[in-house]
Amino acid sequence: MASTITADEIREQFSQAMSEMYQQEVPQYGTLLELVADVNLAVLENNPRLHEQLLNADELARLNVERHGAIRVGTARELSTLRRMFAIMGMFPVGYYDLSQAGVPVHSTAFRPVDDAALARNPFRIFTSLLRLELIEDAPLREKAAAILQRRDIFTPRCRELIELFEQTGEFTPRQASEFVQQALETFRWHRQSTVDEATYQALHDQHRLIADVVCFPGCHINHLTPRTLDIDRVQALMPEYGIAPKAVIEGPPRRDVPILLRQTSFKALDEPVRFTGEHQGTHTARFGEIEQRGIALTPKGRERYDQLLAKAGTGKDNLTHQLHLQEVFQDFPDSELLLRRQQLAWFRYRLTPAGEAHRQAIHPGDDPQPLIERGWIVAQPIIYEDFLPVSAAGIFQSNLGGSEQTRSHGNASKVDFEAALGCEVLDEFVLYEQAQTRSKRRCGLL
Numbered sequence: 083m084a085s086t087i088t089a090d091e092i093r094e095q096f097s098q099a100m101s102e103m104y105q106q107e108v109p110q111y112g113t114l115l116e117l118v119a120d121v122n123l124a125v126l127e128n129n130p131r132l133h134e135q136l137l138n139a140d141e142l143a144r145l146n147v148e149r150h151g152a153i154r155v156g157t158a159r160e161l162s163t164l165r166r167m168f169a170i171m172g173m174f175p176v177g178y179y180d181l182s183q184a185g186v187p188v189h190s191t192a193f194r195p196v197d198d199a200a201l202a203r204n205p206f207r208i209f210t211s212l213l214r215l216e217l218i219e220d221a222p223l224r225e226k227a228a229a230i231l232q233r234r235d236i237f238t239p240r241c242r243e244l245i246e247l248f249e250q251t252g253e254f255t256p257r258q259a260s261e262f263v264q265q266a267l268e269t270f271r272w273h274r275q276s277t278v279d280e281a282t283y284q285a286l287h288d289q290h291r292l293i294a295d296v297v298c299f300p301g302c303h304i305n306h307l308t309p310r311t312l313d314i315d316r317v318q319a320l321m322p323e324y325g326i327a328p329k330a331v332i333e334g335p336p337r338r339d340v341p342i343l344l345r346q347t348s349f350k351a352l353d354e355p356v357r358f359t360g361e362h363q364g365t366h367t368a369r370f371g372e373i374e375q376r377g378i379a380l381t382p383k384g385r386e387r388y389d390q391l392l393a394k395a396g397t398g399k400d401n402l403t404h405q406l407h408l409q410e411v412f413q414d415f416p417d418s419e420l421l422l423r424r425q426q427l428a429w430f431r432y433r434l435t436p437a438g439e440a441h442r443q444a445i446h447p448g449d450d451p452q453p454l455i456e457r458g459w460i461v462a463q464p465i466i467y468e469d470f471l472p473v474s475a476a477g478i479f480q481s482n483l484g485g486s487e488q489t490r491s492h493g494n495a496s497k498v499d500f501e502a503a504l505g506c507e508v509l510d511e512f513v514l515y516e517q518a519q520t521r522s523k524r525r526c527g528l529l
């Protein structure tokens with residue numbers, strides 16, 4: 083039997099290849115990676131307790147492989163082919179995000195691994211947006227954009243063949259997997275050559291910068307990659323020293339003893355030279371580098387509280403003032419693992435300690451885990467948030483739309499339309515977290 087390769091291995095190869103390609107395309111991203119690695123190392127050195135916690139939760143190994151990327155596509159056919167491509171890498175659509183709420187004419191999902199082992203090994207995710215052409219008001223322009231998109235194929239012929247081959251056989255040999263990764267990568271490569279003339283670019287750009295970004299190029303270039311840091315405030319502060327210009331404020335919740343959800347910042351998108359048809363030179367601004375610090379996943383109840391507090395805090399112009407203000411507003415949000423657990427604001431993964439293993443027969447379904455935790459039989463580890471907050475963190479979008487905010491509202495959410503284009507339903511992230519918690523409780527004998 084020919085040796086086969088797992089989805090986890092293919093995803094790992096792919097995320098590595100993507101990172102290398104992006105470092106070549108956007109050298110500043112390589113600098114950002116160095117900065118993040120330096121800061122993570124310093125944090126671990128200065129904080130042995132965190133080091134041990136990450137080690138025990140199997141979080142350390144994946145720290146340096148942790149990345150997400152983002153892409154934007156133009157048609158249902160592109161989106162559904164991506165779904166098939168990512169499935170080969172063990173990445174499935176989770177969550178629905180209506181970015182029209184942030185004034186951006188797209189709706190999105192995140193392709194990511196879903197089971198515990200796959201997430202622990204390599205959690206690589208791709209935030210994937212589908213352009214909502216119906217939101218272009220000018221009918222002739224809308225039709226023109228649709229026609230341009232119909233003409234392109236963002237996948238190489240060989241990539242399509244390999245996807246079909248995999249779907250027929252259910253496996254790849256190592257050689258097929260490497261070829262697949264190389265072919266898949268072509269879809270996300272940057273192209274300096276636009277497929278349209280300058281006037282068309284400008285007209286689409288005037289509708290919304292993102293429309294030009296999606297429609298005017300032959301592929302769906304990766305628009306950013308994002309490593310995970312253990313101290314985003316430090317990375318933000320050090321960026322200028324590394325020659326990187328950070329966006330003004332860190333998005334998301336404030337710094338806390340028990341980090342929650344996701345905090346993000348980025349460097350500003352670059353103005354890059356492009357050639358339009360007819361040999362006109364111009365520039366396009368789309369690609370950037372982002373950093374994230376991930377914390378505990380919140381239950382629906384916790385998320386509701388978070389959304390309320392974030393809305394109350396609003397956004398500030400300078401980071402220091404904004405962070406101090408956030409700290410104040412978020413004082414109403416419990417900041418210890420015990421309280422988060424007791425008030426069911428966040429999700430936890432329960433594990434038996436060796437002492438707990440020894441007394442397993444004394445643990446019964448329905449037992450309150452708290453006394454068992456205090457006795458040292460069980461530990462409850464935060465389940466890390468694996469998803470996104472693009473609407474509440476609309477600042478990432480806005481600061482990369484060149485400052486001029488285009489915050490018009492763009493119609494209603496249309497999850498049903500999105501799923502029709504995708505070719506399947508998206509998974510519900512809250513259900514996934516709840517299942518992870520339930521599985522872990524069952525393993526301990528608590529259910």
Ligand code: OOG
Nearest residue numbers: 152153209211470471472
């Ligand atoms: C996607 C933005 C969403 C994040 O980290 O929230 C995202 C995009 O700019 O296409 O990546």
Ligand code: NI
Nearest residue numbers: 152306308372
């Ligand atoms: Ni991002």
